Amino acid sequence: MAAALDAPWVAVCVEKTGIASDPAAKQRVVDHLRLAERLGAETVTLTGTDVSETILDFARTLNVTKIFVGKTHSPRWRRVLWKSVVEDLLDNSGEIDVYVIQGQEEHRQTEVMPRPARRVQWRDSVAAGGVVAAASLLATWLHGLHVAEANIVMIFLAAVAFVAFQFGRGPAIQASLASVLIFDVFFVPPQFSLTVNDTQYLFTFAVMLAIGMLISTLTARLQSQLDSGRQRERRTLALYRLGKQLGGLAGDIFLVGAAGQHVREMVGGEVAIYLEGDDGLPVAMFGEEASIAKHPRSGPTAHWVMTHDRIAGRGTDTLPSAVALFIPLSGSQGPLGAMAVGVEGTDWLLHPEHRQWLESCASQLAIAPERDRMTVAAGDARVKAEAEQVRSTLLSSVSHDLKTPLAAIAGASSSLLQCTPAIEGTSRELLETISEEAHRLNRLLENILQISRLDSGAVTPNTQWHLLEDIVGSALHRTKDNREHHPVTVRIDPAMPLIFVDGLLLEQALVNLLENAARHTPAGTPIEIVGKVDGREVTISVADAGPGLVPGTEEKVFDRYYRGTAGADAGRGSGLGLAICRAIMHLHGGTITAFARAGGGAEFVIRLPLAENTPPFLMDHFAQPA
């Protein structure tokens, strides 16, 4: 239902104050809540005297819009006498919709848990007898003073109340019976006999008995609440201390060690903690020496618990033959490991509150390594980002510091060449050398900067729909000074669609290939650029009719700082041009390969995957008269 409404939901369990629910029911509630959690609910346990009021209060604070409540069958007379929780909810819900679901009568066989046998309480009984005896002595003395019988009854009543408060229900009943007997025999006429003259004494006896029982019941309830409160406090404190301790630690070994020791102290048994190893199998990180970890069945049990993210082992229905109770350590990203707890007997483990507490410990422990790992990961990411920052700052400052003098040299030399036509001969040649070399040095620098940027992954291609013809044209325009003596022919398939690339980067790749071709071939050698559609790919080839590649270097030429040996001018490149081409193609999901041409010369082929949803502009479109 929540899934259909796409709404968050909360499963609520209300514990009535003062009513100690039986362990079986408690376990059932725990199971239900766990199921709800698995189904995506947030689970909450509330305490209050009035179930419906508590639920509605909680619902209002959360702005809940719908309440679903299960209705179980109850006899008609009961319904007439007491309003059920459901009816209460319906009466007071106000704006909140209440949905009632018919609950099924449960015939579930819950394992009856053996109650811990009560200690022999003869000591309490003796003490109770003592109190009654003391009361009798006091009463005898008062009787001698002719104090009214009603007040003597009070003495006994006080004794019963004291016994009830101090020693509990059983001794209280014994005390009230004894008091009634003593009062009857010694104080009510006829004395020293069980017979009673006046029937009103029967009433006195009844009241004495009733008060004794009432006080002892109330005291017992108070006592149990106090005990459970104290226990809860102790466990909460222990959990809090565990959380605090884990919060201050780092490293799996230390975290697991601290948690293990903590749980062991609280439980008083053996504890082993497994964490998932690199191979996915659990590795005992705490309590390796304990008998749990040494038991051959423990490893597989831990593994089962870890992979199924469910509690198992001793005291449960799954793998009950294991030596300990195994609780999964489930982090938000999946299981991290398991915690095994072994104690004498199964009673302790069967107690739902203990189990809940152990589960809380397990979840505390599960969070800790996760937090630890995240901290480490965040630290790593920060270091990486800082390194990246330093790198890019360095790059841009190097780029600026080197380029400025270069720009000045290039500018000054070109200024001299342009403004002083009087300079001729050798001087002009030298000036031209200065100018050309400054430009070459600048290109080299740009190549180095470009490859470092591509290497660092700092380049995100600005992909747009481009015409190949356009990019080839701008690459040719940019290289026109370097390839004056190399005629270029361009043939692009008329069916060439728009290509989805970073125009600047593809232009850069073509510029590098063109400069490469111009550098490694003698003047006058023609260069050919061919663009074709090949299935789902676009191929762009840049071919020259020069001396070609040295056989066996077809892959090597793309290596950084590799310089071809052929050609007199071969050493003048940066050795980075083709490496940059490859990096650019890689960024586009394409490839670049080199071939020796059949008729001599080198050919470089770029293959780019054709993008989906190409806008419907074909080169064909232009061929038709407009």
Add this chain to the structure above:
Amino acid sequence: MPANDHLVLLIEDEEPIRRFLRATLVTHGYRVAEATTGEAGLRMAADQPPDLVILDLGLPGLDGQDVLRRLREWFRHPVLILSARDQEKQKIDALDAGADDYLTKPFGVGELLARMRTALRHAHSKGVEAAVLAIGEVRIDLASRLVSRGGEPIHLTPLEYKLLALFMRNAGKVLTHRFLLREVWGPHDTHETHYLRVFVATLRRKIELDPAQPRYLLTEQGVGYRFAAE
């Protein structure tokens, strides 16, 4: 050397660059004022308005972009931008913020002087426009809306004509994609750059001899287009 008496304001923090620019400009008959920071440049421009500003984008303190924006609040004369190759984004921003053209460092003096001439010519021809523009073999008659190449009439669609007229009126000047889209298609659709690319390609087919090696309609990759000045 033409004696043209134009006052050029140079806003550049690097002494060596300033020095060769100054020498070049003075040789070519320009008067030169120099500023090393953006603030000083703005002050000097207000004191004695120059005919042209050469502005380095990478200034310390007040950034070149900010100087440009502040300058353009009142300054109508041309502004040339100096930038590095890897600053395409800044170039486009500067051009869209009112810069007239840009030069990528390192640049030759010939290139600089050509850009300055183009910018100054456009600044001075505002309002008085020739009815016929001719660049190389391409001729456009704005009055009769006729286009020809080497005397051969060329048939253009109205949109292509509009685009060509815009290019030729601004010959020699870089025009950003954004500017062209806005001028030809209107204020919307300033992101659909590929329409523009396709139209430019069609236009090239009609006016260029080899559209893959254009002579007139040049692509400034990543920035826009430039129609050759001569």
